[in-house]
Every structure is written in C-alpha cells, then in structure tokens.
Amino acid sequence: MTSKLCVTNAMKFFGDRTSEALERLSLGEGKAEIYEATGVTVGVHDVNFEVEQGEIFVIMGLSGSGKSTLVRMLNGLVPPTSGKIRIDGTDIASCTPDVLRDVRRRKIAMVFQHFALFPHRTILENVAYGLKVKGIGTNERLTKARAALEQVGLGAQADSFPAQLSGGMQQRVGIARGLATDAEIILMDEPFGALDPLIRREMQEELLELQRKLRKTIVFITHDLNEAMLLGNRIAIMKDGRFVQVGTPQEIVAQPADDYVAAFMADIDRGRVFTAGDVAQPAVIVNAGSAPATALAQLDRADADAVHVIGAGGLEGVATYRDIARAVRDDGALSDAVQNDMPVTGPDTPLHQLYEAASSGLPVAVTDGEGRLTGVVEPKVVLAHLSGVVPEPEPEKPAA
Amino acid sequence: MTPSEILMIPINDWVNDFVRGFLVPNFRPFFRAMQVPVAGLLNALDALFAFIPMLVMTALFAVASWRAVGRGMALFTVIGLCFIDMIGLWAETMTTLSMIVTSVLFCAVIGIPAGILAARSDTTWRIMRPILDIMQTVPSFVYLVPIVMLFGVGMPPGIIATVIFALPPIIRMTNLGLRGVRADLVEAAESFGSTRWQMLWDVQFPLALRTIMAGLNQTLMLALSMVVIAALIGGGGLGLVVNTGLGRLDVGGATAGGIGIVILAIILDRISQGLAERGSDRTSLLSVLKGYVRPQRPATRTA
Missing domain, CATH: 3.10.580.10 (CBS-domain)
Structure with a gap:
C-alpha cells in the first residue's frame, strides 16, 4: 500500500551553519544550545510519518514547536534542509520548480490560519483562484468555484468581498478554495485558530461532515488538543521540532509516551475521546x-x-x-x-x-x-x- | 600643515577627463539615439495639446477633476485654467504639461519595472538603494552640465534631467508596496502553484496599487518642480517664462510663470491623488454599500 503523503527524515534549520548544527544535533545537544553555538534555529528535526488516503492526520503542538514550518514543508513553501517529502511518490524536496508547481496545482491545497483571502477579489473569484492559476477557462472555473462554494453553504455570498464576511464565513471560503481545485491532499494550518469558540465548534463539525462526503487526505495543524482529539484519525504530538508521539486519540490518551504528553492529556476532555x-x-x-x-x-x-x-x-x-x-x-x-x-x-x-x-x-x-x-x-x-x-x-x- | 599640502586630489580633472575624453567621444551617438523616443513622444503630445482648443481642454480637465475629486475641485480647475489663459500663458502651460506627461510616462515605464525587480530580490534592492539616494541628494544643477554635453540642449535633454530627478519615488514606492503585501496572501498564491508572473499580476500588483499610485503622484510633483531648472538647458513652457523673467529682472513675468506652475501643480496633484484613492477603493466601497442594502445570510446553519 502506498501512502498519499510520505515524509522521511525531514529536517529544517534556519541559519547559515546548518551542517555544524546537524552534527551537534546528532550528538544530542538541545535546541537552545545549538542556537547559542551556531546561530541556527532548529525548526523541524527528523520527522517521519505517512498519511493514508482519506485520513485526517493532526499535528498538534504549542507555538514554536515547528508545526507551521512542517506543514509548509509538505507543499514546498518552506524547502526542507534535508529529507524526503513524497506526494504520490513524487519527492517535492528534490524536484524541479516546474514539477513542484504542477504538484501544487493538482494534488495539494492549503487553508490558512488567517484565511489569506484576496481582499480585492470577490468570494467567487477567490475560490476560483486555484483554477485560474491552472489555466482553466473563465466559464468552467466559475462553475466549479460556485459548486465548491455551495458545498460550504456560501452560494449566496459569491459576489461579496472577503471583508464583508465574518471570520467563520471567510474560513469556509478558504476551505472552498482548497476544495475547488480537486486536490486530494488539503493542508490546514490552524484553520480555526482565529475563530470564536462557538464558531470553531461548528466549523469542526462541518469539516467532519464534509470529510465524510469527500474523503480527502487532510493534514491538520492545531494547538488545541480537544480539536485534535475530535478531528484526528491519528494525531502527532510535536515538541521542539520533533514528533513525541504518533497514534490514535485513544492510544495517546490511554498511553502517553512521556511526561510531556501526559501533562497535555491532563486537560483533555476524556468523555469526548473514548466511546x-x-x-x-x-x-x-x-x-x-x-x-x-x-x-x-x-x-x-x-x-x-x-x-x-x-x-x-x-x-x-x-x-x-x-x-x-x-x-x-x-x-x-x-x-x-x-x-x-x-x-x-x-x-x-x-x-x-x-x-x-x-x-x-x-x-x-x-x-x-x-x-x-x-x-x-x-x-x-x-x-x-x-x-x-x-x-x-x-x-x-x-x-x- | 593640512592634508591638502601633501596630496591634492584632482577630482574635477578626473571627471573632466572621464566625461570629455571618454564618455562624450565614444557614447555621444548612443545618447543622441536615446532621446529619439523622448523627442517623439514629447512632440506628439505637444502637438496634440496645442491642437485641442483651450475651452475643450478646460472642459476635459474639469470633468477629470469632478470624477476624481468632486465638484469643488472641478470649479477650481475651470477658474484656474481660465486665469492662466487670461494672463496669456495658455500655450506655455500646454508645453509644460506635455513635458510633464512625457517625463511621468517615462518614469513609470522605467520606475515600475525597476521597483518590481527591487522588490523581488534583496540584492537588487541593496544595489539600487544607494543609487536612488544619490539621485535624490545630488543637486540637479550638477548633472545638467554632463547632460548638455551628452544630449545637447533643447526639450528632450530637459526631460531626461527631469526623469532622473523624478524617478526615485516611483521606484521606492513600487518596491515598498510590493514588499508590503501580506505574506500569507503571497503564500496562498504560491501554494496554489502560481508562477511569479501570475502572483505579480493577480495578487501583488493590485494590492500594492495604492502605494504605487502614491509614488506616481510624488513623481508627478517632482517633475513639476523641475520645469524651471529644465528650462535652463532649453526646456520651454512656463519654466522658460520664469527664467526669462529672472534674467531680465522682470518680477511680474516671473510671478506670472510661477502662478501658472502652481495652478497646474494643484490641479494635477488633486486629480492624480483622487484617482489613486478611488482606483483602489472603488470595488470594496461599492460592495460595502451593497452589503448594507442586501441582507446577509446568518453564519449559523443547522447541520
């Protein structure tokens, strides 16, 4: 069985003296010591995982844990220092810019924390953006974009501008924009992080509802453990740029890998995790x-x-x-x-x-x-x- | 005992040798050729503005002021242009206008692409920045002499001097505007597989337009302030009126030319500013108004 998305030994350092940092890292030095000695920030350290077709894979970590960097490595927005990132077998870490662009256009879409809608375009044009980039004709792309907007329940807002919509609605547009290109993989970088708690709940339910219908492969970033537990088929807990534990919500709550994870789980609403x-x-x-x-x-x-x-x-x-x-x-x-x-x-x-x-x-x-x-x-x-x-x-x- | 007694640096000789001995003999044909497009555009505009009757021109400006700013400004435009005509400077004003339009067009054609290049690469910007600093700090009289030597005298060299003087703001503001586009919007465009052109055209440029237009307005104003100086090397129009007045100690003539420049400056400034603000606001403003009229669907729906 081949995975939709396969990440092996992914590393990301920020700074000039990366090889020295790599050496120190292999000797077991911590993030802070390495920064002190070389000026290199360790963003992501030796991360390995696979995401299967139709799965929601949640990456959970506090701010600074490297989760946003990691998700940007998955579509090449942040090129990895070393390691392989394979999407349907294509390693986007080592491919040419043309291949990378093609992968972005056809296979992988992204939803952003602060929505990142284009303020000068209507909702419909925003949703159609990915199709426009692909070079699809006006009529076809507007039809497809309208269909995607209907899926998130915003068909009536097609001609509004982003600034006229509430945060929840704007993020629905962000999701529709991701769906419109028919990408099989959707990266979501804390998509509900900027929303009110009530709206967030509603959006989580809606995402699950959509996922039941569409069976996309989703990589979902969050710092909210309850959100991770609710949405994730599997969850990776990230700390200091590495995965501390990967498993189903039940596994992680029942058998935390270490004290760090256990401390997290203390706050979890167990009633929602176990069935x-x-x-x-x-x-x-x-x-x-x-x-x-x-x-x-x-x-x-x-x-x-x-x-x-x-x-x-x-x-x-x-x-x-x-x-x-x-x-x-x-x-x-x-x-x-x-x-x-x-x-x-x-x-x-x-x-x-x-x-x-x-x-x-x-x-x-x-x-x-x-x-x-x-x-x-x-x-x-x-x-x-x-x-x-x-x-x-x-x-x-x-x-x- | 001062350093100059030990060593005198003959910088004026060096520059003289470089310009007279190297640049002028070797590159004069090249620089002569450079002014062909400038002269062509300038003459065409000059002929056009001279052809349009004064009242029609005034009406056109009034309509532009009214659309871009409002009724008050339109009124000022009509009165101002009639005043210029009544002090007998209409033809000179049109010459100045054609010079300014030519300068600003060349500034835009050179400056906006230069600003785009500067925004794309930190290295380019690091190289460009001191050049712009020099362009803005060196007094324009300093480069008038080599310009005359290379291009001769007349209107086109005047325009080239104006372009050098007025170019920096449009480059700076284009760079600033493009760099100021929200990083996540650029990321979003990139994540959908945009090429650099698609990103520039669909996302960065429209969002930076307001800043770029502000730069264009600054460039326009600088070009206007250069007309008197350009007249020193053969530029005509209102600048020539002022210079002639200066040479003959004719206070009245110089004042009349000065008033003409001020009126033209106010009209062009307000129209260009108005266009800049409208251009970037119109869509959202209109749709905000629409939003008040049309009831919005509530965000909550039953699952």
Whole structure:
C-alpha cells in the first residue's frame, strides 16, 4: 500500500551553519544550545510519518514547536534542509520548480490560519483562484468555484468581498478554495485558530461532515488538543521540532509516551475521546427462560451487579442482583425481576453522552447496528475512565 | 600643515577627463539615439495639446477633476485654467504639461519595472538603494552640465534631467508596496502553484496599487518642480517664462510663470491623488454599500 503523503527524515534549520548544527544535533545537544553555538534555529528535526488516503492526520503542538514550518514543508513553501517529502511518490524536496508547481496545482491545497483571502477579489473569484492559476477557462472555473462554494453553504455570498464576511464565513471560503481545485491532499494550518469558540465548534463539525462526503487526505495543524482529539484519525504530538508521539486519540490518551504528553492529556476532555465501544466489557447474559437461581449463580461467578436477559427476539431487559435475589426468595420467575426499559447505546457514542444513561446505576448495554448485545458499560467504568485511573481498559477480565 | 599640502586630489580633472575624453567621444551617438523616443513622444503630445482648443481642454480637465475629486475641485480647475489663459500663458502651460506627461510616462515605464525587480530580490534592492539616494541628494544643477554635453540642449535633454530627478519615488514606492503585501496572501498564491508572473499580476500588483499610485503622484510633483531648472538647458513652457523673467529682472513675468506652475501643480496633484484613492477603493466601497442594502445570510446553519 502506498501512502498519499510520505515524509522521511525531514529536517529544517534556519541559519547559515546548518551542517555544524546537524552534527551537534546528532550528538544530542538541545535546541537552545545549538542556537547559542551556531546561530541556527532548529525548526523541524527528523520527522517521519505517512498519511493514508482519506485520513485526517493532526499535528498538534504549542507555538514554536515547528508545526507551521512542517506543514509548509509538505507543499514546498518552506524547502526542507534535508529529507524526503513524497506526494504520490513524487519527492517535492528534490524536484524541479516546474514539477513542484504542477504538484501544487493538482494534488495539494492549503487553508490558512488567517484565511489569506484576496481582499480585492470577490468570494467567487477567490475560490476560483486555484483554477485560474491552472489555466482553466473563465466559464468552467466559475462553475466549479460556485459548486465548491455551495458545498460550504456560501452560494449566496459569491459576489461579496472577503471583508464583508465574518471570520467563520471567510474560513469556509478558504476551505472552498482548497476544495475547488480537486486536490486530494488539503493542508490546514490552524484553520480555526482565529475563530470564536462557538464558531470553531461548528466549523469542526462541518469539516467532519464534509470529510465524510469527500474523503480527502487532510493534514491538520492545531494547538488545541480537544480539536485534535475530535478531528484526528491519528494525531502527532510535536515538541521542539520533533514528533513525541504518533497514534490514535485513544492510544495517546490511554498511553502517553512521556511526561510531556501526559501533562497535555491532563486537560483533555476524556468523555469526548473514548466511546462506549472503547470501554465496554463483556456482558453477563442469561436466557430468558432460565431459573432465577441460575442467573444469580452467573452473577456471583462474574462478580457483577446486573445481568442482561436474552430472549427469542434478542435483548429483552436487565435484571439486578437484588431483584433476582427477591425472585429466588419469593419463588418467582426470572421475568419478575427483568426491567425492560434499560439504558442502551451504540458503540460509537462518546462517553460524555453516556452520563444520563449511566446515572440510572444500571450497566449500559452496548448494541451493534442490528440490536445485538456486544458488551456493557458499567457506570463505575465511565467514571474511572473520565478520571484517567484506568490505564489499560481491556485485559482486566480474562475469564468472564 | 593640512592634508591638502601633501596630496591634492584632482577630482574635477578626473571627471573632466572621464566625461570629455571618454564618455562624450565614444557614447555621444548612443545618447543622441536615446532621446529619439523622448523627442517623439514629447512632440506628439505637444502637438496634440496645442491642437485641442483651450475651452475643450478646460472642459476635459474639469470633468477629470469632478470624477476624481468632486465638484469643488472641478470649479477650481475651470477658474484656474481660465486665469492662466487670461494672463496669456495658455500655450506655455500646454508645453509644460506635455513635458510633464512625457517625463511621468517615462518614469513609470522605467520606475515600475525597476521597483518590481527591487522588490523581488534583496540584492537588487541593496544595489539600487544607494543609487536612488544619490539621485535624490545630488543637486540637479550638477548633472545638467554632463547632460548638455551628452544630449545637447533643447526639450528632450530637459526631460531626461527631469526623469532622473523624478524617478526615485516611483521606484521606492513600487518596491515598498510590493514588499508590503501580506505574506500569507503571497503564500496562498504560491501554494496554489502560481508562477511569479501570475502572483505579480493577480495578487501583488493590485494590492500594492495604492502605494504605487502614491509614488506616481510624488513623481508627478517632482517633475513639476523641475520645469524651471529644465528650462535652463532649453526646456520651454512656463519654466522658460520664469527664467526669462529672472534674467531680465522682470518680477511680474516671473510671478506670472510661477502662478501658472502652481495652478497646474494643484490641479494635477488633486486629480492624480483622487484617482489613486478611488482606483483602489472603488470595488470594496461599492460592495460595502451593497452589503448594507442586501441582507446577509446568518453564519449559523443547522447541520
């Protein structure tokens, strides 16, 4: 499988004495020491990653971590000091200016933090800019640009000028401009960083919505961890020009590579990172026809408080230990103990939407698309995950 | 005991030798040829302005003032030009106008590309900057002599002296304007694969236009201030009137010429400034007004 975008050993130094800086770097000197000794600023240090078709790859770091430099290396705005940057197999670090221009025109587009819309052109002309550069005729490019504007919901603003639009709308135009050229890779350099929190949320949702339809390959830069967690299929945490950790949001929150990452994760809203499927445990189940005593024995063995009852039509309900014990004492049937209105959720529901379901005290049943029980989420597990005390969710019940 | 007793540097002899012994004999035909396009344009404009009747010319200027600035300025233009005609200097004013238009056109043709080159490369700018400094600080009388030796006397050498004097602002302001274009806009254009020409034409130049026009206005004003000096080496028009007055101690004649220059200067300055501001503002101003009339869609929509 070939990756859409493949970066190997990418380095970027700013300054004259780069070879000396490289040597010192390999000896393990820090950024500050190297700057002191050679006057060279280490922008990006030995970064390697691949981005697959259709993936959102988020690069997360604080200001000065080199993330903006790195994203500019991906389309050659900042030429790397060394290393390879391959887009569909073409190394843009070593190609001719003509090839680079061609790659920029056809394969890779960019969205900027401060929108970078041309103030002297209308919204429609802004969106059509990439097509104009390609040499596409006026009619065709305006038609395509209009279609791209419709995608971001700004068809009515086509003839306005950028200054007349709010920040959120301007960034939608920036995104439309990126989409208009049909580039498969879109680089987004903190695109929502300059927006109000509410608008930012909305834009994040919209980006995900667009991505579901278009399946672009997106490299997204941000300093906002929650944004990274929400959008990223994979996240790279960047510090001092290098990647500290690369992984899925869940991996990074569950197993931070070092103290730096862990300190970041302290602020994260875990309820949005983990889903019911992530924390679900195997369910304790019993057949609807079983005797209450059997169910009780099951619960004792699993050391659980409630059992899910499976009937002919699938999941029927849930019965607590206390209710079953009462049924045994009163010599009743299992059905006397079953509550039919149990909390149910899908595997993709984030934990922060489970609070209400979990507040009933009953284990929340996790069902797949066809209503089959795939596991349960105990209320106490939800709390444990939110507080971060469960580092390894999976291997705690080997024999249930 | 002073250094001059030990060594005298005969800089005047050196320059004399260089200009008389080398430049003039070897390059005079070249410099003569250089003034052909200048003379051609100048004569054409002069003939044109002399051909257009005074009232038509006044009307044209009034309309230009009205479009570029406003009604008040149009009124001033009409009164000012009629005044010039009534003091008997209409023909001289038209000659001066054709000289200025020629100078400014040549300044623009040389200065804007030079400014673009300066903006593109720091090295070019580092080389160009001291040259511009020299052009602006050396008194114009200093280069009048070699100009006369190389080009002879007459109107075209006067124009060439004017171009040297008036060129720096347009170069400086073109450079400044292009360098002042927001870096992320240049980056955006580059990220879509623009060639340098596409970037210059579609992004940098339009955004720098306001600054460049300000430079052109400065150049125009400098060209006007040079007309009297250019008259010393054979330039005609209002400058000649002033010089003649000076030579004959004719205070009245010199004053009349001076008033003519001032009136022409005010009219040209206001029109060119007005055009510069309108030119860069019109689109956005108009659309801002449109924005008030047309209700905007709210930014929020349900997903």
